Structures are given as structure tokens and as C-alpha cells.
Amino acid sequence: MGLLRIIVNRILEDVAAALAALSLLAMLAAQGGRFSDRLDIATHFAPVFIVLAMLSALLAALTPAGRLRRVTLGMAGGAIVLSSLLILPEVFRDAGPAAEEAQGPTLKIVQLNSWSARNQTMDETAEWILAQDPDIVVLEEATRRFQRAFESRADYHRTCNPEDRCEVIIYSKVAPLSGGLEPVDAGAYFPSTRATFAAPGGDFTVIGAHYTWPIPAGPQQQQSLRLTTMAQRYDRDRLIIAGDFNSTPWSFTLRRQDEALGLSRRNKAMLSWPAMAFSRWNIHMPLPFLAIDHVYAGKDWKTVSVERGPSLGSDHFPVVVTLALAPAG
Template identity: 50%
Template sequence: MGALRLVLIRMAAALALAMVVTGAFAALAAHGGRVSDRLDVAAHFAPIQLWMVLAGAALTLLTPRSRLRAATVGIAAVGAPLALLLVWPELTRAESRAPAGAEADLKLIQFNIWGGRNRDLEGTLDWLYAQDADVVVMQEVKPRVLDAVARRGGYHVTCERRYRCQTVILSRAPPLETGVPDVTRRAHPSSARATLPLPDGSRFTVVGVHYTWPIPAGPQQAQGRELSATLGQFPKERLIVSGDFNSTPWSFSRRREDRDFGLERRTRMLFSWPAARPAGAASPLPFLPIDHVYAGPAWRTVSVERGPRLGSDHYPVVVRLALAP
């Protein structure tokens, strides 16, 4: 028993060191995202890095005092602040909240519906229609999704055929204007735009978008610059941008776009991926917040919620907004 105990202690110490070193090194690399898009990929996983460092430190404290334990604790003392610094701005940023009890003027759902592989499409649409949202922005839309929506009716469909209608805006009100302007015609992400009426006779614009993955580095950042230039064509006061950005709040690319868009991101640490996969094992918890909704200064946030697991690998995001007095 003594030999087995010694083996287990050594294994725990080695595992703790591996976790702390991996998390700390990844967090250090992630800070390089300030100057390198390649290193910025590591920043997307900042909470995981923080968890690895803290879990490794906790594990090593269960082992007897030794030089290895001291080294592990020392590395953790450096790695944990590095990872926390990546997440801290998202934890502490200000929000434009509506007063308590305020009624929402707009209910919007952001959802990558995973149209090509969604094996419970009818159940997914049952939930979407039951929400009775004013606007639904969907990505990865396929013809089967459009056909199902057409059969049900109740929504006006806006999409860009040049992007094969992969990003779609559903609206209860008929759009006053549609179309996403070309800016440079290089790296524009799949997108759609609908300018919609409000009951007071004014209007607001919704832009739906879907970015590529952050790997390899470069194309996603180019899409961000293109979208930023496109948004500059519209008044920002009541503008709303909703999409699957494949990008987390602690990446430096996302931070730059938060600034460049001139809008406030209303989703805050809302983990939306991965959800249950119909063809395989479900992820127990989502660990990447990559679906975001931005809104101009005329909007106040009433609520932001994550929807249930449906037939997609994303969770839907439900946002209620009220116009500022």
C-alpha cells in the first residue's frame, strides 16, 4: 500500500505540474494576441487556461511539500494572473441596462441553426415560433430550413442570394429596406440586412452575420474589418448586429471590433457553444461564448438569456431590448 500511495502522489504531482505549465504557457502566448493574429487564437480559451492553472495548483497542494510542489505553485502564481487579465475586461465592463421592470420594445433571437445537420428541425422551429420574437437571425441556413419556414409562414424572410441565403433574418414586420452594401468585395462574411419599422413610425436596422473560424489566422480578422466598414454605412443609434462570430470576448480581435463597431455588445460571457450534437455525445457544458448581439446607444438591455438545447451545435441567444426614453 505504501508503494502504491507513493506512485499515486507522484502521478498527482506530475499531473498538477503539467496542468499549471500548460495553462500558464497558453495564457502567456494568448497575450501575444495584442500583436499577432496567430497567437490571438490562444486567447479564445482564456477561461480554460485559468481553470487549468487553478485546478493544477489545488491538486499540487494535496501532495507533500517538495521542490516540485514549490515550482508548481510558483508557476501557478504567475499563470493565474496572466489568464485572469484576459478575462477581466469582460467581467468588469459597463452595460446599458434598462430600468428594472421595463417592458421590451424588441425581442431578438440569435441562432446558428446548423441547418445541414439539424436532426430535429421541426422541434427547433416549434421552439422558435413559440418564442414569438420580433426578429430571428439565423446562420447555416439551408434550403430545407427555408422551405420549413415558408410552410409555417408568419415571418418575412430576408437574405442575400450571393451568400446562398446562409445567413437569414426573419421579421414579423415587412422590411422597409434590405441589402448589404459592398465595401471592398474581398472578405465580406456571410450576412444579411433588414431595415424594419417601429410602432412610433421610426426605423431600425438589423445586420446578421456569420464569420469563419479563427484558424487559420487572418481571414476572420479580414472579415471583421470588412464588417466594420459596412456598418459605417448605417446610422449607429438604433443599429443592431447579431451573429455567430466564432470569436470569444477575451480575444484581442473581438476587443478591437467592439471598439471599431461603435456599438455595445449586449451578450456578456454567454457561453453558447457547443450544445448537444444530435449524431453523437452531447457536451455537458458550453465553454465558448461565440454568438453575440450588438446594439446602438438608443437601445437599453432588458435581458439576455441562453435558450435550451435544440437540434443545433449552438444554443440560441434571446435578447430583449428597450428604446431609451
């Protein structure tokens, strides 16, 4: 029995030390995201590493007192502190003006990456979206089959860019006054579209966007530059931007974008990926761990509600935001 206890303690010590060291090194690297886009990649996984650090501390607490235990607890504590420095600003930030209750007309937006042809429940996904009775639907990776499934069930107006095969679509109940994005000589290309609508007190514009992954570093930051340049052409106070940004709010890339756009990101620390099994190995995650789908709005919009929808057939959860336009004046 004594030998078994020694073996178990050794395994616990080694596993705890390895997890703590990995978490600490990753979160130390993540702090370098302040000046390096490559190191910023580590910031996206801050929630994962804070959980691993907590787990390592728990395992270490089960081992005999000694130098290794103290070192492991110290590394775990350091990783937790560094992770918190990334996560807590998002938790406590101002998400923009809120409406105590919906007064007058509201605008309901559903944002969803429909996961292209890999979505095996396109009909059910389309039905769920329409059941929310949205005024605006922003879709990424919407295949022709998904477009047919959606359009056969409701009379919405479609705005998209045929040059990128309508990879990003804005569906709207009312016809837009205009649509499409003019060429911008800044940043890397990315799938996007724009629709402008009439409203009391002045028009408002919706931009849909889909960024590439943060790996390798560089292209996503260039896309952010391009979006920021595009957004400057429209009334910022009434502008809405929604999409799959493949970027988390604890990253310095998204923090810089938030500041550059000058809009309020209305969903706060909302984990939206993965919603179901992903990758060629059909990996299932018990909980989503990346917050990468976002909705921005200018100061003329007040937030009525922000919700995450259910797992549908995509690897993303839908984000549902209801806004109220402040009275003109």
C-alpha cells in the first residue's frame, strides 16, 4: 500500500508540475501580445490555461508538502494571475448604452457562421433563425444550399458580394437603400458586405465580416485594418458591425480593433466556439472556450438584450442581439 501511495503521489506531482509550467509559460508568452502579433496567438487560449492552472494547483494540493509542491503552486498561481490580467478587463468593461426596457421600435440581429457544407442540419438551422423573427441576419460561410433553405421559408432581402461568392450575407426584412463595399486600399482582403437602411433621424449601416484564423500572425491584423478603414465611411454613431472575427476579447488584436472602431462591442465574454464536434478527428468539447463571434454598435444604439443561441448544426453558436435606436435629437 505504501509503494502504491508513493507511485500515485509521484504521478500527481509530475502531472501538476507539467500543467503548471505549461500554463505559466503560455501566459507569459501571451503578455508579449502587447507588442507581437505572433505572441498574441497565445492570448486566445487564456480561459483554457487558467483552468489548467487551477487543475494543477488542485492536484498539487493533494501531494505531500515539499519544495516541488511549493514550486508547482507558485507556477500555477502565476499562470492564474497572468490569465486574469487578460480575461478580467473583458468581464468588467463597459458594453455600451443599455435600454432598461424596449421602448419603441427595436432591431433584432442574429449573427451566425453556418459552417458551410459541413452543417448537416441546414433546414433546422434556417427554421430556428426565422423563429427568432430577426430584422437582420448576418451569415458567414452560407452555402447555396443553406441560402435556398433560408430563402424558401421567408421573404428576406439579400445583400452580399458576388465576387466572394456571397461568403458573407446580410438578410433583412426591409429592403436596403444601398449595399456593397467600395474597394479599400488598406489591409488584406476578407469576405464582407454592407447594407444601409432608412430609419427615423437618419440612415444606419450594417457591415458583416468574416476574418481568417489568427494563425499565422499578420493576415487577421491586416483584415482589422481594412475593416477599420471601411467603417470610417459610414455614420459611426449608427453603425453596426457583426461577424465571425476568429479573435477573442482577451487578445490584444481585438482590443486594438475595439479602440480603432470606436464602437461598443455589445456581447461580453460570450463563448461561441465550438458548438459541436469539429476537426477531422470529430473532437467533442464539453463547453465552448473561444469567444470569436461579435456584434458592435454605435452610441445611438441601446442594448435591449444579448443572448447566445443553442447548438444548431454549425461549429459556432449563434449570437442574438436586440438593439433600440435612441430618439433623434
